[in-house]
Amino acid sequence: MPDLELYVDPAAFLRDAGALLAADPVVATVASTVSHRIADADRRGEPRGDYPHWWLAVRECGDVVGVAMRTAPFEPYPLYVLPMPQEAARELARVLHARGEQVLAVNGALPAAQQVAEETARLVGGTAQVHERMRLWEATEVVTPPQPAGRLRAARAEDTDLATRWWNAFATDAAEQAGRSAESATGEYLEAREMARRVEEGLVWLWEDESGRVVHLTAHNPPTYGVARVGPVYTPRDARGHGYASAAVAAVTQRLLDTGAQACLFTDLDNSTSNKIYEAVGYRPVVDMVNLRID
Known part of the structure; x- marks a missing residue:
C-alpha cells in the first residue's frame, strides 16, 4: 500500500x-x-x-x-x-x-x-460523471498565422480594470462556447489587486486593433520548472472572428519560447474552435484530462 x-x-x-x-x-x-x-x-x-x-x-x-x-x-x-x-x-x-x-x-x-x-x-x-473533457497541449515551435490589423502589447496599469472584467468573464463565455450552460461554468476569478500584480509582472498581453481599441486578452503564468502555461485567452463577442486570438497566442508563445521556457495550454475538447486555433499555431496534444462531478 x-x-x-x-x-x-x-x-x-x-x-x-x-x-x-x-x-x-x-x-x-x-x-x-x-x-x-x-x-x-x-x-x-x-x-x-x-x-x-x-x-x-x-x-x-x-x-x-x-x-x-x-x-x-x-x-x-x-x-x-x-x-x-x-x-x-x-x-x-x-x-x-x-x-x-x-x-x-x-x-x-x-x-x-x-x-x-x-x-x-x-x-x-x-455517481461520478464527466463535466468537462480537457486536453493539455505543448508548443515547441510556432506557426505564424495570418496577422490581423493592430498589434500585441503588454497590459499596463490603466488596463487593470478591463483585464479583470475579461478574465472573470472567460469561464462563463467558454462554457457557453462549449455548449454548456453559463451556470455550469467554473474557473478562477481574480480581484483587481491580483490582476494588477500580474500586469506588473508582465503576464498579461492585449491586442489593439488599428484604431487603438483593445480587442483581446491573452495571459500566461510565470514559468515553473521551465514551463509557462498560457491562458486565459479571451476575445469579447463583438470582436470575435478576426484572428486576434490566433495572432496573440502565437506571439505570446513565441516570446515564451524565446526566453527558453516551454509553453503549454489547456483546451476544452467540446470547444472545437479553440482546439483548431491552437493546433494551427503549433500546439500538439500531450495528454487528455477530465473534470468530474459527483452527484
Missing part, C-alpha cells in the same frame, strides 16, 4: 515533491504553478481564502510517485489529481471521506482522477 502524506504548507510540499513535478513539468503545470503562487503569497503574509488548502504526496519505498491538491478558489472546490498508483487514488478518496471532507468534484489526469471520483461516489452512494 502506498503511503499518503497531507500537507498544509506548499513550501514543504514543493520541497518533498518538487523532483517529481520537475520530471514532467508540462503535465505537472497546474500543480506546480498553483503551489508556487500560494507559497509566494504565504511568504508575503497574504491571507488565504476561506476554502480548502492542502497538498498530497504519494510515496512508494520512500520516493514520491504521485501528487494531488485541493486549492481551487471556486465552488465546488475540486480536487486536482496527477498520475498516481490506482490503490493510492482510491485510498485518497477513503481518507478524505473518513475525515468528513465533502468532495463534489475531481479534476486532473486520467485514470487517477476518475479512480478518486468513482471511489468517492461509491462511498457516498452517488
Whole structure:
C-alpha cells in the first residue's frame, strides 16, 4: 500500500515533491504553478481564502510517485489529481471521506482522477460523471498565422480594470462556447489587486486593433520548472472572428519560447474552435484530462 502524506504548507510540499513535478513539468503545470503562487503569497503574509488548502504526496519505498491538491478558489472546490498508483487514488478518496471532507468534484489526469471520483461516489452512494473533457497541449515551435490589423502589447496599469472584467468573464463565455450552460461554468476569478500584480509582472498581453481599441486578452503564468502555461485567452463577442486570438497566442508563445521556457495550454475538447486555433499555431496534444462531478 502506498503511503499518503497531507500537507498544509506548499513550501514543504514543493520541497518533498518538487523532483517529481520537475520530471514532467508540462503535465505537472497546474500543480506546480498553483503551489508556487500560494507559497509566494504565504511568504508575503497574504491571507488565504476561506476554502480548502492542502497538498498530497504519494510515496512508494520512500520516493514520491504521485501528487494531488485541493486549492481551487471556486465552488465546488475540486480536487486536482496527477498520475498516481490506482490503490493510492482510491485510498485518497477513503481518507478524505473518513475525515468528513465533502468532495463534489475531481479534476486532473486520467485514470487517477476518475479512480478518486468513482471511489468517492461509491462511498457516498452517488455517481461520478464527466463535466468537462480537457486536453493539455505543448508548443515547441510556432506557426505564424495570418496577422490581423493592430498589434500585441503588454497590459499596463490603466488596463487593470478591463483585464479583470475579461478574465472573470472567460469561464462563463467558454462554457457557453462549449455548449454548456453559463451556470455550469467554473474557473478562477481574480480581484483587481491580483490582476494588477500580474500586469506588473508582465503576464498579461492585449491586442489593439488599428484604431487603438483593445480587442483581446491573452495571459500566461510565470514559468515553473521551465514551463509557462498560457491562458486565459479571451476575445469579447463583438470582436470575435478576426484572428486576434490566433495572432496573440502565437506571439505570446513565441516570446515564451524565446526566453527558453516551454509553453503549454489547456483546451476544452467540446470547444472545437479553440482546439483548431491552437493546433494551427503549433500546439500538439500531450495528454487528455477530465473534470468530474459527483452527484
